[in-house]
Amino acid sequence: MRRVISILLLIIVALGIRLSLTKIPFGTPKTKVGRYYIEEGIEETGAVNIVTSVVVSYRGFDTLGEVTILFIAAIGLGAVLSTVGEKTVREIEPASLVLYTGCRLLFPLILIFGTYIFIHGHLTPGGGFQGGAIIASGFLLIYLGCRERRISRVASNLAESLGGLAFVVIGLLGLVFGGYFLLNFLPKGTANTLFSAGIIPIIYIAIGFKVGSELAGIIDNLIEES
């Protein structure tokens, strides 16, 4: 009975989507805001990557909201999983020699690669979120390869809090120097060089640290008493 009702519901949803999808043609320009951002993007913000200038400068307040949601999810996960009563100590068998050596060799290279991606966020495709996810994958490799190491809780919490605090403080400095929150108050420089685009690289470095240490903290909380 439940299966019949759910298949009926899916057919109704499918018909509704099908009737409205024919009104959306594929491959024609649809809005005018995109053209404005592409044409005025380099002069107003100085970043060569237009998606970066939209995420950090034109819609920077939405990025602040999204960093807040990630923070709430990480805190919620830590709070729910910390009220567990049983602590079963399981014997951790060490990994084989090839895996152990390979992980120790690869870990600094993965960290350098992630840092490269979020520092050059305004020049090439990339940015804070992608670089932070790659850094968290490096920490996951440590948990799988060298199994008795753990990240220190103090350093991870410190990196996460400093990242979030840096974002809000830069926004408030924009309020002090200009007229509104998240104003781009540093000089814009010449496009296509590393030290250009005002506060955009600084915000992306803060976001990269925050997202990387947050995702690594989520994995650490899940693995903890396993």
Next chain:
Amino acid sequence: MIFVVSFLVVLMLVGAVAASIFRDLISAVIAAALVSLIASILFYFLQAPDVAMAEAAIGAALTAAIFIIAIRRTKRYEE
């Protein structure tokens, strides 16, 4: 060109159906990671390199990792 994209879309839909049919939960998670990976390739064909990089790093790697850690702490087979 259109045949490559059609083949990838068909493979993605087959992977999604397989994720709903398998009874071993770890196999279902790997099918969902395959869906994420092919979606990342399709994002590249739609001229969006930032989104392709984010989907490959977050959807295909970290999501599968936290699912497998959570399955290890609960049951493995659906009953």
Next chain:
Amino acid sequence: MSFLNNYIYYIGAFGLILIGLYIILVKHNLIKVIIGLGILDTGVNLFLISVGYITKGTAPIFSKPGIDSERMVDPVPQALVLTAIVIGVAVLALALSLAIRLYQHYRTLNLRKIREQRW
């Protein structure tokens, strides 16, 4: 053939949304429902990016100073989807932590048995 050329991305995104909804509505196991939520998320993101595509367009990055900016694709849906992917993984992590806690209390993950045990 030209119908397929125009709408193949819409069919892919549409199919993923329907399969994700089917898994959420019909399956009993809690972790399989969360897998369905993840597939639904991927389908919606694919649909948003394929709405912003312009035929024979290029990526919105000025890698050399004099690139023609007439046929660049829309950058606004890409910024939205970048945020949506990260929020999707945060929601999945929180849902899995609640599933682990539920397993430790009821010793089963079958939604029918949990609903019966409450009464």
